[in-house]
Amino acid sequence: MRSTFLLLLLLRLFVSVSCAYFTEFVYPNFTASNLRFISSSKGAFLFSRNSIYKAGLFSPGSDDSSFDFYFSVVHVDSGSTIWSSNRDSPVSNSGTMNLTPRGISVIEDGKSQKPVWSTPVLSSPVYSLRLTDSGNLLLLDHLNVSLWESFQFPTDSIVVGQRLMLGMSLSGSVLESNISTGDYKFLVSESDGLMQWKEQNYWKLRMHTRANVDSNFPVEYLTVTSSGLALMGRNGTVVIIRVALPPSSDFRVAKMDWSGKFIVSRFNGTHMVTEFSGPLDSCQIPFVCGKLGLCSASENQPCSCPDELRLDADERVCVPVSNSLSLPVSCEASNITYLELGLGVSYFSTHFTDPVEHGLELPACHDLCSKNCSCLGVFYENTSRSCYLVKDSFGSLSLVRNSKDNHDLRGYVKLSIKKPNVQSPGNNNNRGSGFPLIALVLLPCSGFFLLIALGFLWCRRCAVMRYSSIREKQVTRPGSFGSGDLGSFHIPGLPQKFEFEELETATENFKMQIGSGGFGAVYKGTLPDETLVAVKKITNHGLHGRQEFCTEIAIIGNIRHTNLVKLRGFCARGRQLLLVYEYMNHGSLEKTLFSGNGPVLEWQERFDIALGTARGLAYLHSGCDQKIIHCDVKPENILLHDHFQPKLSDFGLSKLLSQEESSLFTTMRGTRGYLAPEWITNAAISEKADVYSYGMVLLELVSGRKNCSFRSRSNSVTEENNQNSSSTMATSSGLVYFPLYALDMHEQGRYLELADPRLEGRVTNQEVGKLVRIALCCVHEEPTLRPTMAAVVGMFEGSIPLGNPRMESLNFLRFFGLRFAESSMVEGQNGESENMGFHQRESSNSGGSRHSASYVASQEVSGPR
Numbered sequence: 046m047r048s049t050f051l052l053l054l055l056l057r058l059f060v061s062v063s064c065a066y067f068t069e070f071v072y073p074n075f076t077a078s079n080l081r082f083i084s085s086s087k088g089a090f091l092f093s094r095n096s097i098y099k100a101g102l103f104s105p106g107s108d109d110s111s112f113d114f115y116f117s118v119v120h121v122d123s124g125s126t127i128w129s130s131n132r133d134s135p136v137s138n139s140g141t142m143n144l145t146p147r148g149i150s151v152i153e154d155g156k157s158q159k160p161v162w163s164t165p166v167l168s169s170p171v172y173s174l175r176l177t178d179s180g181n182l183l184l185l186d187h188l189n190v191s192l193w194e195s196f197q198f199p200t201d202s203i204v205v206g207q208r209l210m211l212g213m214s215l216s217g218s219v220l221e222s223n224i225s226t227g228d229y230k231f232l233v234s235e236s237d238g239l240m241q242w243k244e245q246n247y248w249k250l251r252m253h254t255r256a257n258v259d260s261n262f263p264v265e266y267l268t269v270t271s272s273g274l275a276l277m278g279r280n281g282t283v284v285i286i287r288v289a290l291p292p293s294s295d296f297r298v299a300k301m302d303w304s305g306k307f308i309v310s311r312f313n314g315t316h317m318v319t320e321f322s323g324p325l326d327s328c329q330i331p332f333v334c335g336k337l338g339l340c341s342a343s344e345n346q347p348c349s350c351p352d353e354l355r356l357d358a359d360e361r362v363c364v365p366v367s368n369s370l371s372l373p374v375s376c377e378a379s380n381i382t383y384l385e386l387g388l389g390v391s392y393f394s395t396h397f398t399d400p401v402e403h404g405l406e407l408p409a410c411h412d413l414c415s416k417n418c419s420c421l422g423v424f425y426e427n428t429s430r431s432c433y434l435v436k437d438s439f440g441s442l443s444l445v446r447n448s449k450d451n452h453d454l455r456g457y458v459k460l461s462i463k464k465p466n467v468q469s470p471g472n473n474n475n476r477g478s479g480f481p482l483i484a485l486v487l488l489p490c491s492g493f494f495l496l497i498a499l500g501f502l503w504c505r506r507c508a509v510m511r512y513s514s515i516r517e518k519q520v521t522r523p524g525s526f527g528s529g530d531l532g533s534f535h536i537p538g539l540p541q542k543f544e545f546e547e548l549e550t551a552t553e554n555f556k557m558q559i560g561s562g563g564f565g566a567v568y569k570g571t572l573p574d575e576t577l578v579a580v581k582k583i584t585n586h587g588l589h590g591r592q593e594f595c596t597e598i599a600i601i602g603n604i605r606h607t608n609l610v611k612l613r614g615f616c617a618r619g620r621q622l623l624l625v626y627e628y629m630n631h632g633s634l635e636k637t638l639f640s641g642n643g644p645v646l647e648w649q650e651r652f653d654i655a656l657g658t659a660r661g662l663a664y665l666h667s668g669c670d671q672k673i674i675h676c677d678v679k680p681e682n683i684l685l686h687d688h689f690q691p692k693l694s695d696f697g698l699s700k701l702l703s704q705e706e707s708s709l710f711t712t713m714r715g716t717r718g719y720l721a722p723e724w725i726t727n728a729a730i731s732e733k734a735d736v737y738s739y740g741m742v743l744l745e746l747v748s749g750r751k752n753c754s755f756r757s758r759s760n761s762v763t764e765e766n767n768q769n770s771s772s773t774m775a776t777s778s779g780l781v782y783f784p785l786y787a788l789d790m791h792e793q794g795r796y797l798e799l800a801d802p803r804l805e806g807r808v809t810n811q812e813v814g815k816l817v818r819i820a821l822c823c824v825h826e827e828p829t830l831r832p833t834m835a836a837v838v839g840m841f842e843g844s845i846p847l848g849n850p851r852m853e854s855l856n857f858l859r860f861f862g863l864r865f866a867e868s869s870m871v872e873g874q875n876g877e878s879e880n881m882g883f884h885q886r887e888s889s890n891s892g893g894s895r896h897s898a899s900y901v902a903s904q905e906v907s908g909p910r
């Protein structure tokens with residue numbers, strides 16, 4: 046009896062669920078919200094009869110608590126959104142879709158509010174809403190005549206059976222995770238499929254090597270079929286341009302991707318596989334490196350600022366080096382100057398638009414631009430004396446690899462002079478001397494928001510530390526400096542004070558830039574006594590006051606240790622601060638370890654670097670009068686001297702600089718991968734935060750790669766591992782969060798598999814094991830469980846027994862690891878990990894783009910140009 050009842054109950058449940066599942070039609074008056082259908086079908090209320098598509102209110106984010114819900118049509122198996130109604134006006138999870146005889150409206154929070162989106166006025170009353178087997182949403186009247194269909198209002202995609210008619214366009218999203226309308230567009234024109242950024246063309250379908258031009262009739266529509274992509278004409282009887290793809294009955298979608306590429310992909314049952322994408326060369330994408338960012342198609346650091354500009358971290362754009370110059374803010378700018386960009390720097394629109402005038406001299410070309418407020422710069426071709434103007438918004442620049450292509454095109458950025466009395470912007474064309482410029486790409490492994498949050502926290506926390514440390518010091522060192530000019534007093538131990546002119550001479554007017562970073566550029570210089578120095582030029586720093594400044598300088602200048610870069614002197618002029626360091630001839634560890642060119646660091650060298658760095662940190666933490674927390678331990682800050690003797694740089698700067706620059710640490714200098722968890726939680730920051738960062742560096746020394754990177758499975762993870770340590774591999778895409786992998790291999794005692802494959806067996810399991818165990822102890826979540834740096838030195842030297850990594854304090858890596866992996870699946874295969882400039886690269890739960898990205902990457906690597 047009772048079981049019958051249960052059975053009936055189950056049956057009823059089943060019936061109601063399956064009813065929800067096969068609803069091909071709904072009828073007015075009908076109201077749906079995500080909440081209402083959440084239990085039966087995750088927000089879907091309409092399914093095509095073949096169950097391939099569903100419609101409902103969905104959030105592209107995975108967590109359903111979010112506030113961005115869209116009335117969308119989604120491909121069920123892949124999760125790809127093929128159409129959205131209210132992409133620019135999301136509603137909350139209680140927002141509704143209402144079907145009435147007058148059409149569809151999407152309303153925030155039920156009642157009387159104005160719809161955020163609705164269908165236009167229809168010619169007759171709606172009788173039903175239907176989702177067809179091809180994914181088309183139809184409003185039908187009582188005779189089943191279509192009144193409106195979603196296929197005629199595409200968002201960023203078209204699917205098989207859909208036509209993108211002449212004049213219609215697909216608009217890419219702002220970001221992968223934000224489906225609002227972005228700046229990239231794919232437009233069907235009479236002759237081609239055009240891609241545009243802010244209404245300016247940058248690519249055409251026929252430019253792709255795989256596109257066949259079959260005839261020259263006017264184009265009528267674009268279609269994607271089971272055998273490819275085609276622009277059709279003459280009433281669908283003639284193919285104009287065709288891209289053949291392997292015939293397939295799988296779900297196939299053509300999409301204007303948020304990244305600026307047009308991508309055709311296919312769902313193979315488990316993944317979205319990119320079948321076609323263009324442009325192949327990412328540097329052809331107008332905003333790939335952000336405003337004025339320079340795209341150089343290099344695998345590691347595709348984005349940088351042109352040499353003539355520097356990176357402004359807050360805005361994440363390239364800005365003039367001098368503070369007295371700025372990009373034109375308003376038309377009022379009375380004093381205009383032009384900053385000449387280096388040779389070979391090109392701009393996308395010069396390939397797609399005609400010059401405003403031929404046969405013009407350069408000054409006349411400048412004048413044309415100066416006269417027009419909306420002009421932001423010019424490109425001038427010397428031989429033809431053609432003048433191109435950049436209007437309204439500046440995109441990214443690209444470096445022409447083959448300089449023959451446009452050897453005499455020169456770019457000029459229009460700038461306003463903020464105040465008189467500044468030296469000319471300087472046509473100093475010295476390209477950096479082979480030192481990598483910092484990539485604009487912030488963090489290969491991160492979600493943008495996480496980054497912002499971290500940067501914010503970091504800056505708050507360091508500010509607090511700074512203040513407390515200053516207060517301490519004022520007690521111990523009563524203010525004896527006075528507040529006058531820095532030159533008017535002398536403090537024993539204060540590093541040498543240089544005159545600005547002296548440094549100008551030493552660096553030959555800042556000619557040879559050897560590095561650049563969040564703080565500003567670093568230049569090579571020679572002092573009168575022939576010693577080589579590195580001059581760090583920090584512009585726009587926010588010092589707390591001269592007194593504190595002197596105190597800090599005195600402290601930093603007093604620190605002497607073989608593993609710390611020595612501060613020789615300083616120069617403060619106006620808001621310009623220059624720090625003079627001893628010169629390191631091997632550059633940074635980052636460059637040596639990751640760059641791939643140059644000899645491989647041998648194991649013994651790695652060991653020595655690890656030990657030396659540990660000694661330097663131990664000294665900072667306990668060797669000098671005042672404990673100094675570095676706050677920014679990472680390979681970039683470990684410089685290498687002769688015989689690969691490591692020297693830590695930038696210590697003490699966290700105290701010297703204001704909040705603004707502190708945030709640079711995290712945002713600009715890619716420190717996030719090295720940040721201890723206590724930066725995020727609210728625990729106190731101690732020197733153990735440095736120990737954590739050090740542990741992360743140690744792991745990178747072992748593997749020779751960034752901790753969060755893609756690597757080919759063959760040389761790092763065997764199939765077998767993949768099975769018994771599934772946590773390591775977030776996906777089959779090859780992303781490894783190395784600390785987690787190290788943890789797994791530690792548990793199995795298989796250390797050798799962690800070693801840099803380039804070492805080719807010139808290291809033993811035991812030797813690797815030692816470093817890995819120390820590293821894992823250093824990255825314990827609980828700061829008190831981490832050894833002190835002095836203890837680390839002891840472990841290296843053998844005077845202290847090796848620590849045992851504690852699982853309970855390392856399990857957080859599994860959580861972090863998966864998160865890192867998941868938020869970066871889009872990135873980085875085939876060395877493309879730091880590609881694509883400022884864009885956020887979060888993955889969505891659709892498998893689509895991550896695979897498309899990897900496919901694109903492999904295409905690009907081998908692509909033409």
Ligand SMILES: *[C@@H]1O[C@H](CO)[C@@H](O)[C@H](O)[C@H]1NC(C)=O
Nearest residue numbers: 072073074075144145146147
């Ligand atoms: C639907 O609602 C409208 C008013 O919003 C009402 O006039 C109409 O009669 C309703 N139709 C049905 C079938 O309930």
Ligand SMILES: *[C@@H]1O[C@H](CO)[C@@H](O)[C@H](O)[C@H]1NC(C)=O
Nearest residue numbers: 070173185186187188189190
């Ligand atoms: C409209 O189409 C549905 C489904 O194909 C069918 O059941 C219905 O009879 C049609 N109505 C009319 C008036 O043709």
Ligand SMILES: *[C@@H]1O[C@H](CO)[C@@H](O)[C@H](O)[C@H]1NC(C)=O
Nearest residue numbers: 113135219220222223224225
């Ligand atoms: C998406 O981007 C738009 C435009 O940049 C912005 O206004 C909006 O707040 C963003 N939405 C979300 C959910 O981040």
Ligand SMILES: *[C@@H]1O[C@H](CO)[C@@H](O)[C@H](O)[C@H]1NC(C)=O
Nearest residue numbers: 265277278279280281282283
């Ligand atoms: C295009 O084809 C449709 C039917 O397929 C036909 O009705 C129409 O007349 C044709 N138009 C032209 C211009 O050939």
Ligand SMILES: *[C@@H]1O[C@H](CO)[C@@H](O)[C@H](O)[C@H]1NC(C)=O
Nearest residue numbers: 313314315316317318777896
């Ligand atoms: C689908 O593609 C992915 C990635 O290319 C591949 O790993 C997987 O084996 C494919 N699945 C099928 C069923 O072909």
Ligand SMILES: *[C@@H]1O[C@H](CO)[C@@H](O)[C@H](O)[C@H]1NC(C)=O
Nearest residue numbers: 379380462463464465466467
């Ligand atoms: C423009 O700059 C010159 C010097 O470069 C200066 O003398 C002049 O006052 C400036 N004009 C304005 C309006 O700022």
Ligand SMILES: *[C@@H]1O[C@H](CO)[C@@H](O)[C@H](O)[C@H]1NC(C)=O
Nearest residue numbers: 416417418419420434436437
């Ligand atoms: C400035 O350029 C814009 C865009 O090309 C143009 O519409 C406008 O007429 C120009 N203004 C002047 C004063 O030349």
Ligand SMILES: *[C@@H]1O[C@H](CO)[C@@H](O)[C@H](O)[C@H]1NC(C)=O
Nearest residue numbers: 426427428429452453454455
């Ligand atoms: C431009 O061309 C002229 C002669 O055609 C030459 O004298 C001049 O040096 C060139 N300028 C640049 C910047 O290349």
